Amino acid sequence: MLGAGMVHGVRLRGGRAEWYRSRWVRSADVAARLGERYRGPQPPPAEDFAGNTHVIGYRGRVLALKESGPLPYELDGDLNTVGPCDFDRTLDGSFAAHPKFDPHTGELHAVTYAIEWDHVRHIVLDRAGHVARTTRIPVADSPMMHDFGLTEKYVVLFDNPIAFDPEAARAGALVPYAWNDRHPARVGLFPRAGGPTTWFDIPPFYFSHTLNAYDDNGRVVVDFTCMPAPFEPAGRGLGGPAAAGPPSLHRWTIDPVRGVVRTVRVDDRPQEFPRINDAYAGRRHRYGYTAASVDLFRAYGPAVGHTGVRAGNALVKHDLLRGTPQVHRLPRGADASEPVFVPAEPGAGVGPGDTRARAAR
Numbered sequence: 001m002l003g004a005g006m007v008h009g010v011r012l013r014g015g016r017a018e019w020y021r022s023r024w025v026r027s028a029d030v031a032a033r034l035g036e037r038y039r040g041p042q043p044p045p046a047e048d049f050a051g052n053t054h055v056i057g058y059r060g061r062v063l064a065l066k067e068s069g070p071l072p073y074e075l076d077g078d079l080n081t082v083g084p085c086d087f088d089r090t091l092d093g094s095f096a097a098h099p100k101f102d103p104h105t106g107e108l109h110a111v112t113y114a115i116e117w118d119h120v121r122h123i124v125l126d127r128a129g130h131v132a133r134t135t136r137i138p139v140a141d142s143p144m145m146h147d148f149g150l151t152e153k154y155v156v157l158f159d160n161p162i163a164f165d166p167e168a169a170r171a172g173a174l175v176p177y178a179w180n181d182r183h184p185a186r187v188g189l190f191p192r193a194g195g196p197t198t199w200f201d202i203p204p205f206y207f208s209h210t211l212n213a214y215d216d217n218g219r220v221v222v223d224f225t226c227m228p229a230p231f232e233p234a235g236r237g238l239g240g241p242a243a244a245g246p247p248s249l250h251r252w253t254i255d256p257v258r259g260v261v262r263t264v265r266v267d268d269r270p271q272e273f274p275r276i277n278d279a280y281a282g283r284r285h286r287y288g289y290t291a292a293s294v295d296l297f298r299a300y301g302p303a304v305g306h307t308g309v310r311a312g313n314a315l316v317k318h319d320l321l322r323g324t325p326q327v328h329r330l331p332r333g334a335d336a337s338e339p340v341f342v343p344a345e346p347g348a349g350v351g352p353g354d355t356r357a358r359a360a361r
């Protein structure tokens with residue numbers, strides 16, 4: 001979240017790892033620090049930041065991303081920096097760390113925020129890779145919206161009680177956001193077809209990452225990781241405490257008609273960075289994958305005392321139909337981070353009996 005981004009990559013081909021490499025993302029500032037001539041287009045200073053939060057492949061481009069201000073930086077297949085990306089001059093300002101690609105429509109969706117905005121922006125890029133529309137959704141207190149959910153019908157917004165903190169900003173905090181008890185926690189359903197956002201109050205906690213979301217007979221199901229309240233973002237107040245407790249996996253079932261949000265803790269063991277097979281993004285999924293890592297829990301807080309798997313270096317595969325997690329432990333010294341699902345062959349990753357997921361493809 002803080003320093004200039006470095007991208008790491010492994011090229012896998014024919015069952016072999018051809019290379020591993022790491023490269024600094026060359027923003028104008030990073031290139032200057034490395035004593036290199038910057039060749040890309042010069043972005044405005046506020047938008048010149050070497051993306052450090054997430055990496056996606058999109059329409060043949062590799063994009064290094066960061067929320068709240070900067071443009072994405074485009075990289076080539078060897079991880080060299082091409083330059084800042086404004087999607088052929090169609091993006092006006094801030095982008096997001098965790099955009100969602102809808103494999104059924106070819107759209108890329110993002111929810112963006114920036115310091116002191118009185119709204120967040122829902123941005124849709126069309127099949128041509130250009131921003132097709134931007135909708136401003138009013139919010140109070142300039143909250144941090146790190147991630148969101150996307151279903152066939154809805155954009156699911158997470159209005160956390162982590163909000164812009166003018167005092168922290170005046171003190172020079174790198175992340176001028178803090179837990180705000182006066183800011184209610186809400187989940188919002190913004191219709192993809194347009195219309196007002198419907199908000200639902202929820203108990204306060206820090207929503208961190210979406211595993212997936214989908215529509216289910218008029219209800220909306222969201223699987224996600226979250227931290228107990230009060231969560232404080234790293235770097236607040238010039239490097240304050242990181243967090244109150246480790247994240248775990250939850251499910252919301254939102255009933256827009258009855259105005260009810262049902263929360264179930266799917267797995268109370270510490271885990272983060274949830275992913276699915278991206279072919280099912282926005283549609284009913286059966287499996288999800290998370291990381292359980294010693295380093296992760298050093299950062300988030302103590303992990304002892306939880307049931308089952310203690311904080312170890314492991315990947316967890318969740319069968320959300322049967323409710324059975326499967327733990328793959330990594331060798332001593334190895335450390336799990338965000339898993340990426342790569343199907344062994346087209347259509348792989350669907351279990352027996354998962355006909356609804358097959359039908360959704």
Ligand SMILES: [Fe+2]
Nearest residue numbers: 097098146209
């Ligand atoms: Fe993230």
